[in-house]
Amino acid sequence: MGNNDLIRFVEDQFVDKKEIPEFNAGDTITVSYKIKEGNKERIQSFRGTVLQIAGKGVNKTFTIRKVSSGIGVERIIPLTSPSIESIAVNKRGSVRRARIFYLRGRTGKAARIKERRV
Secondary structure: OOHHHHHHHHHHHHOOOOOOOOOOOOOEEEEEEEEEEOOEEEEEEEEEEEEEEEOOHHHOEEEEEEEEOOEEEEEEEEOOOOOEEEEEEEEOEOOOOOOOHHHHHOOHHHHOOOEOOO
């Protein structure tokens, strides 16, 4: 058993598995996550397009982008984050690449993504 195998084994033991739907770049998803403000806790949702999925295993992250009142907002969220309450896939997008950063330079109709028929 190599050193990397040991690290992977230990990581798998400590990370609690959540039911996360399958999604790819171009999909529109809603991520509900817990926010702590003082001693209060609330759930806030962030709906946007998945730009990329990066990393493997415990270190897997995904980037979501939405345009809020004319300003582009991106969030990089770890898949194994304990603050994620749920992830819902709203639309499946049809894109040809795994990282769709070209969306950053586009606004309006040019930023639309064709829907994938499931």
